[in-house]
Amino acid sequence: MSAQSQSTTNPCPQVETARRLADEVLFPTTVATDRGGVIPTAHLQALQDAGLYGIFSSESVGGSNLSSANRDLVIEALAGGCLTTTFIWQQHAGPATATALCEGEAHRYAAGLAKGETRGGVAFAHLLRQGEPVLRAEPCSDGWLVSGTAPYVTGWGNVDIVLVAACWHDSVVWGIVPGIESRTMSASMLELTAVNSSSTAVIKFDQHLVTTDDMTSVVPFDSWLESYRMGLRANGSLALGVTGRCLSLLGPSDLDEEYATARHRLDTASIDELPAARANASDLCMRSATTLVAASGGGAVALSHHAQLLARQAMFLLVQSQTSEIRSHQLSGSF
Numbered sequence: 001m002s003a004q005s006q007s008t009t010n011p012c013p014q015v016e017t018a019r020r021l022a023d024e025v026l027f028p029t030t031v032a033t034d035r036g037g038v039i040p041t042a043h044l045q046a047l048q049d050a051g052l053y054g055i056f057s058s059e060s061v062g063g064s065n066l067s068s069a070n071r072d073l074v075i076e077a078l079a080g081g082c083l084t085t086t087f088i089w090q091q092h093a094g095p096a097t098a099t100a101l102c103e104g105e106a107h108r109y110a111a112g113l114a115k116g117e118t119r120g121g122v123a124f125a126h127l128l129r130q131g132e133p134v135l136r137a138e139p140c141s142d143g144w145l146v147s148g149t150a151p152y153v154t155g156w157g158n159v160d161i162v163l164v165a166a167c168w169h170d171s172v173v174w175g176i177v178p179g180i181e182s183r184t185m186s187a188s189m190l191e192l193t194a195v196n197s198s199s200t201a202v203i204k205f206d207q208h209l210v211t212t213d214d215m216t217s218v219v220p221f222d223s224w225l226e227s228y229r230m231g232l233r234a235n236g237s238l239a240l241g242v243t244g245r246c247l248s249l250l251g252p253s254d255l256d257e258e259y260a261t262a263r264h265r266l267d268t269a270s271i272d273e274l275p276a277a278r279a280n281a282s283d284l285c286m287r288s289a290t291t292l293v294a295a296s297g298g299g300a301v302a303l304s305h306h307a308q309l310l311a312r313q314a315m316f317l318l319v320q321s322q323t324s325e326i327r328s329h330q331l332s333g334s335f
């Protein structure tokens, strides 16, 4: 039995589907996807056809409203198939959830997002950066004018809309912008050593108008930060997924027990314990990948080899969705 399949009990149908897609569709082409520079459209279509874009949406808008525990398992399963595809798809959670909850006009996006007919990205992690806000919003007569830089927007070219967070005094202004360039929005693609095919762009905004009809919410920064800290569990599933794939390729090892413990810690952590559990999961992911490299010998360094790909992905997961608290645990080694 693989490390991945040992890990969970009573999965819901979406988890079973995600595991099947990971093994049969995503993993067989993950090396080619990584080298190709863009994601095969068939990958995202396969996730849409399987209803997996709907797992972030409530039933009232046509989604499947999975429990967070099952959602985490879907993310983990897909990440073990192809992290790049999973990372693009996962960004959809932001706009799908925000528009489903929104009581204003932006709620009109929710049904299309639940079906995956409209695909979404998100730009918010810059809110955690130290210093002056990089993206700001100012109220105007029709809504809000957004200016500055969104440093990372994954899935550019694969998404129809992007949920953007901009700062206004002590509040965060959330709104939907189109997934295409315009006079007030310009994109430049990043060249990356890992998940390069995620089509991650820097988006510059110059007084970009987000009309009231496209606003999802305005919330105090502190209350957003509190809810973000509560949501840190989900991204741990990316590290678990990559770890599970490394361990499956490696065969039985002492790391299998650490893998089960890492998931248990993420699943049972209080909000204050989550940063250490996240740091632990990304550290285990890195060690699992480097062990696979060592076990694979010189061939591991070939661009066609899974070990080098997984090692680069593990490196990315050290910083992806990193917070000050996670970073502090990583730097001190206290997890």
Ligand SMILES: Cc1cc2nc3c(=O)[nH]c(=O)nc-3n(C[C@H](O)[C@H](O)[C@H](O)COP(=O)(O)OP(=O)(O)OC[C@H]3O[C@@H](n4cnc5c(N)ncnc54)[C@H](O)[C@@H]3O)c2cc1C
Binding pocket: 091, 121, 122, 123, 124, 125, 126, 128, 129, 130, 151, 152, 153, 154, 155, 192, 195, 200, 319, 320, 321, 322, 323, 324, 327
């Ligand atoms: C390839 C890629 C794609 C991404 N795609 C998206 C996306 O689509 N949407 C999105 O919203 N985000 C995205 N991100 C952002 C990602 O989720 C993380 O937030 C990001 O990698 C952390 O790096 P940073 O440069 O934003 O922040 P950094 O400036 O590197 O900081 C990381 C964390 O450490 C803290 N920190 C930094 N310096 C210090 C210090 N001296 N003392 C204490 N704390 C400190 C910061 O406050 C922050 O919480 C992406 C990132 C990458 C690399």
